Amino acid sequence: MTAPKYIKGKEPHKSEYRMVFRNVDRRGWDVSIKSYIADGGYKDLKKALKMKPQEITDEVKTSGLRGRGGAGFPTGIKWGFIPPDNKKPVYLICNCDESEPGTFKDRYIVHQDPHQLIEGMLISCYAVGAKVAYIYIREEFPEGAKILENAIEEARNKNFLGKKILGGKFNCEIFVHRGAGAYICGEETGLIESLEGKRPYPRIKPPYFPAALGLYMCPTIVNNVESLCHVKHIIAMGGQKYANIGTPRNTGTRILCVSGDVVKPGYFEVEVGKITMGELINDICGGLRKGRKLRGVIPGGSSAKVLRADEKYTIGTGESERTIGINDIPMDFDTLAACGSMAGSGGVIVIDDSRDMAWILNNINTFYAHESCGQCTPCREGSLWMKKITDRMVSGAGVPSDLKTLTSVGDNIAGRTICAFGEACAWPTQSFVAKFPEDFKKHTSRRNAGKQLNPESKVAAASLKS
């Protein structure tokens, strides 16, 4: 393995720790298996096949890897939930539905390094005893689906996949399954329903924990693309060594995707918790545009609660308790949770002082109203109701009682639905209204009645008529 060189202008930032994104934007690199093998690819699969499946799961547990899709649940523990006396087939599903607004990391793995994902999946399949795996890829990645199908074919020709892999006893097939444009398919039980050929209505947990009752009511492990890639690196270096990267309880690296009002948006693979929000925005992303001030940050995909720039956050417990500002928040799972938000999918959306928060929330509400699957009444009705209220506000027809109604609708969705979409659609409303009331009041004051203060206003106004 040689140290990679990168395409000019796309070199990683010096604070990055490239592992999963090692081959992204790499000079002279392509998606062929030839490129991958020349760089030491599939060596870790060979190593894994010499281990016992339980040993691999143990390494993943030791590594402390937490799911990179959004919930941050420990991957090894998830694998351990397959009932020990199971006699049914086990399935592994790669969740490549990447659709949380603000998140754009899996796209690059799939389009530029498909074999890394396939190797990670094969190792994971061997560990959990799966002979069939599916990659559920969102429909809006048509090119990605083709690249993956080709890569699977290449891997089969080299006997990394198929029957008696590398002359051993392990058989495994991977198939690509394309979604059809529904955000809810990123929710693991919704994804499973979709893969079964049904509407993707999430299942209720308990009893339908996928590790016990998943695809076709068989034990099923659903992992994010990035998580599965990390498995390969854990096997390469050993769980303990992996656990030394990052910070305790927040181990390894993760890819942060930054968009919105920064000079240099993009994707950055960093050690979890080793950099702060301020370093991410100001050093890595080149800061805000000239003359602009930070107003807020959505730290983990659009459903994560917004953080206000001038807020103070108390983190740690006991002696290590301290109060910090937004720029000093370390980007890890636990701290962002302690700050009242979440690390989620790693999608960081930066908002400067040129933005109207009512407009931002309206955009987010439109997304969730469109994507609610409609199964649970509070979410189906509530998500649309919240959109209608913010539509009204930004189109100049807001009334003073709107603020109270908006919060009350949000409060009555969260916790009352089958899946986490209820929280995902309520959190933006709850946090934006609580933290930026001045922006909303501007729209509901009688002084501004009839005024359309934003570019989106016309569209919002039109949608109220239909």
Next chain:
Amino acid sequence: MEVSGELNKQANEYISHYPKDQKRSASLPLLHLLQKEHGYIDEEGVNWVAEKLDIEPINVLELVTFYPGLRQAAPGKYHIRVCRTLSCAMAGCYDTMEKFCEVAGIDRSKVTHHNPIAVSEDGKFSIEFAECLASCGTGPVCLIGDDFYESVKADNVAELIEKYD
């Protein structure tokens, strides 16, 4: 809606990806095949998928009506999907959308939730807003057919459209 021999062959290949007693799993792959070939899915298409998979037509129709990626009406020769969601909106996707409509001669005023697609009068282009295309760092982004474009500001639209004849 005629199903060619080639399409039927591909459909059988997809069906083989799932356990024998779980053919229904091939619903989306088969619908994608049909839509790719014909541009949209009509009643005959629904019935064909149902018959292939030994399920009731309603089990197929309920998918077509649920998923935003499946269409019941014909799009234009080139179908444009402009990302509408937050990061792209902050980067100016509403202006991009307006410009596309202006250059391609599309009237979006009749668009509703249930009929999200607007087609140009000559049938060459159709357009709709898509929810988050997962490229938030390079917005505004769009898909034209299967081709993906980044940083599509209103100013670049006319040049982009010219590539499609």
